[in-house]
Amino acid sequence: MPEPQDGAPLRVVIAEDHYLVREGTRRLLEDTGEVDVLAAVGTATELLDAVGRLLPDVVIADIRMPPGHHTEGITAAHAIRAAHPGIGVVVLSQHANENYAFDLFRRGTDGLAYLLKERIGEVDELLRALREVTAGRSVVDPRIVEVLIGSHARAADAPLSHLTRRELDVLRQMAEGKTNRAIADSLMLSESTIEKHVNSTFAKLGLAEIPQLHRRVSAVLAYLRHTPAGPGT
Structure with a gap:
């Protein structure tokens, strides 16, 4: 997949089962003028379908999503990176859990980020993470x-x-x-x-x-x- 051209908006798919968080994240990112949200979905299954159809530059995914509310976001991140190495993935978690970090990065760190959900309100930091993983690099939340x-x-x-x-x-x-x-x-x-x-x-x-x-x-x-x-x- 070709890299986004300089100055072109990042093409993003958001996966978050909480409607208000999902739509709030969409609005915050789109208001920057630097992001084009192609889809905002509520399950890991919908995420994988959207990625396969739309081929975004980068994905934002909650770690815990339906149907099991366990680590569906991490499983989806691994599947996306395996099938589409050019797509970066930023996973979000409510808690600073070291086991999640080990699970996410156990196959490598390229194109992956692990951030706390509180970073959603820090739009500049979230945009930085999106750019980093799109470039194939990695980001880990300071906490x-x-x-x-x-x-x-x-x-x-x-x-x-x-x-x-x-x-x-x-x-x-x-x-x-x-x-x-x-x-x-x-x-x-x-x-x-x-x-x-x-x-x-x-x-x-x-x-x-x-x-x-x-x-x-x-x-x-x-x-x-x-x-x-x-x-x-």
């Missing part, structure tokens, strides 16, 4: 990153326990999809200093650079996927 890092940093033998406080700060912001320049601005450090922290973090975690993956998300998830997840919340 989910905190849950993932906190859960595993508590283990005495976890590689994360060997990171300095500053390296953990940089890792959190890498996982949010920030560039070195953006991290430098946020932490009020030079870009060269951030680059040193990034390299040190990768070395301590034993992470090799993997082509075609968004390293700043994979840096966290590539390690976490090799560590047993704790119980969900």
Whole structure:
């Protein structure tokens, strides 16, 4: 599927079983003038049908949808990415649940985002996530990153326990999809200093650079996927 042309609205399909949330999300996105909502549906089955017919640039899907209200959104995300690798998927959750993150990213991070539903009201952040996954990159909500890092940093033998406080700060912001320049601005450090922290973090975690993956998300998830997840919340 061809990538959207510069300046062209992103073609989006929304899947959310709550009518008011679904239509509110549609209105917020369309009001930006940067999004064309092709369809807004209420079930995972309807989502897969709409994607197959309309071939959008990107999908927004609730994790829990009919018929089971379990992880239908994640299952649909995997199916969409397998059948249409050019379509990005942003999944939304009411809670910062590490088990959902493991399930979503277990096959790779390309073109996937995991955001909390509260981000719907932060239109600029939601648009950024849509653009990132459309470009084949990844986004993880900062609060989910905190849950993932906190859960595993508590283990005495976890590689994360060997990171300095500053390296953990940089890792959190890498996982949010920030560039070195953006991290430098946020932490009020030079870009060269951030680059040193990034390299040190990768070395301590034993992470090799993997082509075609968004390293700043994979840096966290590539390690976490090799560590047993704790119980969900």
